[in-house]
Amino acid sequence: GAVVSQHPSWVICKSGTSVKIECRSLDFQATTMFWYRQFPKQSLMLMATSNEGSKATYEQGVEKDKFLINHASLTLSTLTVTSAHPEDSSFYICSARGAGVGTDTQYFGPGTRLTVL
Amino acid sequence: SQQGEEDPQALSIQEGENATMNCSYKTSINNLQWYRQNSGRGLVHLILIRSNEREKHSGRLRVTLDTSKKSSSLLITASRAADTASYFCATDANTGTASKLTFGTGTRLQVTL
Numbered sequence: 543g544a545v546v547s548q549h550p551s552w553v554i555c556k557s558g559t560s561v562k563i564e565c566r567s568l569d570f571q572a573t574t575m576f577w578y579r580q581f582p583k584q585s586l587m588l589m590a591t592s593n594e595g596s597k598a599t600y601e602q603g604v605e606k607d608k609f610l611i612n613h614a615s616l617t618l619s620t621l622t623v624t625s626a627h628p629e630d631s632s633f634y635i636c637s638a639r640g641a642g643v644g645t646d647t648q649y650f651g652p653g654t655r656l657t658v659l
Numbered sequence: 660s661q662q663g664e665e666d667p668q669a670l671s672i673q674e675g676e677n678a679t680m681n682c683s684y685k686t687s688i689n690n691l692q693w694y695r696q697n698s699g700r701g702l703v704h705l706i707l708i709r710s711n712e713r714e715k716h717s718g719r720l721r722v723t724l725d726t727s728k729k730s731s732s733l734l735i736t737a738s739r740a741a742d743t744a745s746y747f748c749a750t751d752a753n754t755g756t757a758s759k760l761t762f763g764t765g766t767r768l769q770v771t772l
Contacts, residue, residue, distance in 0.1 A: 576759065585762045635702065650701045655699070
């Protein structure tokens with residue numbers, strides 16, 4: 543149980559376009575979802591925290607107008623990278639925490655590799 | 660930055676040997692968690708130790724926590740080639756209405772035959 547999926551697993555786009563990444567909790571209700579970014583050979587950096595039905599809370603230094611997060615249901619959160627540039631190329635990972643699956647534990651998706659040309 | 664530090668940054672051992680990774684953090688915590696990440700993949704949760712616990716075991720994994728020193732260690736015994744991965748500690752500080760994880764810098768473990 544406690545499976546989190548991400549789609550797509552990888553995406554290549556042109557500079558200036560927008561990319562949407564989906565994060566789904568498959569077998570539990572995710573009351574809170576988190577979005578992380580990871581550059582090569584580096585650690586995960588939290589970008590934002592979202593609770594279902596409310597606005598996301600962004601970490602310092604993360605542009606909320608560039609990284610749009612929507613958590614419209616208890617099983618789906620989306621991250622849209624708007625007007626992507628090459629420096630946005632990274633590995634984006636979501637995680638979810640929810641009721642009935644151990645509230646201390648975050649379950650991570652497999653990640654989405656974004657390459658902006 | 661509130662990010663924790665892990666050492667060593669990289670560790671290379673032979674199969675059958677033990678691997679020890681250390682994690683230091685800066686704030687008070689509710690719990691500390693260890694994760695494994697294979698190259699280019701998502702994270703796999705290994706073990707969680709609460710702030711009132713000092714040691715925890717899970718299979719070949721042994722985790723210790725010293726809150727007075729703000730440090731933790733992960734020991735993998737009898738390592739296997741399949742243990743090759745990056746290992747991250749993450750602290751849950753519960754600073755507000757929603758607790759969140761802060762990840763350490765990671766240790767890249769290479770287990771050779």
